[in-house]
Amino acid sequence: MGGFWDNFSTLLLITTTWQRIVPDELWDHINRFIQKLVNAINPYIEITFHELPSGSHMRSDAYAAIEVYLGANLSQQAERLNANTAGGGRSVALSIDDYEEITDIYNGVKVWWTRSKSFPRTNVISFYGRDEERRAYILKFSRRHRDIVVGSYLSHVLSEGKAIAKRNRRQRLYTNVSGDNGWGDDEKMMWRHVAFDHPATFDTLAMDPEKKKDIMDDLVAFTKGKEYYRQIGKAWKRGYLLYGPPGTGKSTMIAAMANFLHYDVYDLELTAVKDNTELRKLMIEISKRAIIVIEDIDCSLDITGKRRGKNTNENDDDVKDIKDVIANKATDDERGNNEESKITLSGLLNFIDGLWSASGGERIIVFTTNYVERLDPALIRRGRMDKHIEMSYCCFEAFKVLAKNYLKLESHDEFEIVKCLLKEIDISPADVAENLMPKSPEMSADECLGNLITALHQAKEEAVSRKAKKLHSETGHTGSEVEQKCGTASKEGVKTGFRKVMLRFLAEKYNCFR
Numbered sequence: 001m002g003g004f005w006d007n008f009s010t011l012l013l014i015t016t017t018w019q020r021i022v023p024d025e026l027w028d029h030i031n032r033f034i035q036k037l038v039n040a041i042n043p044y045i046e047i048t049f050h051e052l053p054s055g056s057h058m059r060s061d062a063y064a065a066i067e068v069y070l071g072a073n074l075s076q077q078a079e080r081l082n083a084n085t086a087g088g089g090r091s092v093a094l095s096i097d098d099y100e101e102i103t104d105i106y107n108g109v110k111v112w113w114t115r116s117k118s119f120p121r122t123n124v125i126s127f128y129g130r131d132e133e134r135r136a137y138i139l140k141f142s143r144r145h146r147d148i149v150v151g152s153y154l155s156h157v158l159s160e161g162k163a164i165a166k167r168n169r170r171q172r173l174y175t176n177v178s179g180d181n182g183w184g185d186d187e188k189m190m191w192r193h194v195a196f197d198h199p200a201t202f203d204t205l206a207m208d209p210e211k212k213k214d215i216m217d218d219l220v221a222f223t224k225g226k227e228y229y230r231q232i233g234k235a236w237k238r239g240y241l242l243y244g245p246p247g248t249g250k251s252t253m254i255a256a257m258a259n260f261l262h263y264d265v266y267d268l269e270l271t272a273v274k275d276n277t278e279l280r281k282l283m284i285e286i287s288k289r290a291i292i293v294i295e296d297i298d299c300s301l302d303i304t305g306k307r308r309g310k311n312t313n314e315n316d317d318d319v320k321d322i323k324d325v326i327a328n329k330a331t332d333d334e335r336g337n338n339e340e341s342k343i344t345l346s347g348l349l350n351f352i353d354g355l356w357s358a359s360g361g362e363r364i365i366v367f368t369t370n371y372v373e374r375l376d377p378a379l380i381r382r383g384r385m386d387k388h389i390e391m392s393y394c395c396f397e398a399f400k401v402l403a404k405n406y407l408k409l410e411s412h413d414e415f416e417i418v419k420c421l422l423k424e425i426d427i428s429p430a431d432v433a434e435n436l437m438p439k440s441p442e443m444s445a446d447e448c449l450g451n452l453i454t455a456l457h458q459a460k461e462e463a464v465s466r467k468a469k470k471l472h473s474e475t476g477h478t479g480s481e482v483e484q485k486c487g488t489a490s491k492e493g494v495k496t497g498f499r500k501v502m503l504r505f506l507a508e509k510y511n512c513f514r
């Protein structure tokens, strides 16, 4: 062993001395020649995948995918491993340690992987100590197998690594916080996140199955459309407008989309954003695979670019100011909190159309509203909001999904009654769900279904009565007119049955029943 080190030291000494006396240019030539010689003799090829590509502070995607692939498929061969938590702490991800060598066999071809570590030659003293280490995975394979390794093995490793990482990754729900939140102007503080743990899926989402399938197909096509979007010169983004009455599942649909695609959700609260500059900063920080949500867009912004705060009524503002003065507090205006926002519709449109075009990555933007007719056409035109999805009142198909979710019922004799009643009244899936939910552990599925039917009958009565009253006041029909027209001029009709007859008459006349 001593002999080896003696020879090695002598070689090192000769090389260093040569380096000193030989001019740089000549030294380069010698180096190149030696490299050629080694290449000619060496039967192996090596490919290095650096963790931080030169000049970048971002971890290379390829390095990350290789790490996951090796950890998931080949870590049992290694004796030294690193362990990290994955999936938000739900599982442990293993990666091979520095200088461990492991082999992989792909279509009968053997390859070797090692992880190396180096320290960049720099005179700068780092405060971060070991962070300065540079790691790389080195793939070694026989020269004979170059085509298969470069041609297909590498893409197999990268795609499988990315797929595993995607499966393991815990999604996040981000919300924006105002710049004046005590965290100063630090841009990094603008988005806060928590683990995204919403149970909604497309399976549990109650809506017309054909419509649901259409949306799912659209999402799949979008995620696979990278090349297509590149070809047509469009940013890889898709806009969805979800509109419909409260409780019809707009927010639930967003959660189902996020779970389906495994994307992070960025819940953008426009009323907390100061101006277009802040909006731009927020947008730039959004990760590549994300759903950006602006809920109740009609309440967040209006076409003149003035934000609608919670207090849109001038009198309310005045009253609040007076109360503030009496309480010896600064008014909103004095604090600079007036309701005028500098976010404009054009600022919002610019970021939707422009900013992301430059920063490849798949992004979905979803607007929700209860009042689609209030939105500016510029905001929702196709190309910006590519798909308009109406979330409507509960239909029978949607009810069946809810009955399965809540009561584990796929069929029941009473389903026909529910079907008829749902045709006659507008009720949101949220209300149907509420009625189906057992109120105590002892409550049976039959009882819950009974509850729903009672509620539906009640809702029908109320709806018809509302309409009848309205029509009665509009047309001025008297009770006897109703009786005559209905041919039921009996006492009973006039007294006890009057309301019933009246309702039927008005309902038939004005087509209340659908």
Ligand SMILES: Nc1ncnc2c1ncn2[C@@H]1O[C@H](COP(=O)(O)OP(=O)(O)OP(=O)(O)O)[C@@H](O)[C@H]1O
Binding pocket: 204, 205, 206, 207, 244, 245, 246, 247, 248, 249, 250, 251, 252, 253, 369, 370, 391, 398, 428, 429, 430, 431, 433
């Ligand atoms: N289509 C649906 N499928 C399954 N559950 C639903 C559906 N719609 C509503 N729900 C249930 O009702 C609750 C409220 O629904 P959700 O918040 O999605 O309604 P929304 O349309 O976003 O209402 P809003 O317009 O008031 O924001 C949900 O938590 C869910 O349990």
Ligand SMILES: [Mg+2]
Binding pocket: 250, 251, 252, 295, 368
């Ligand atoms: Mg909602």
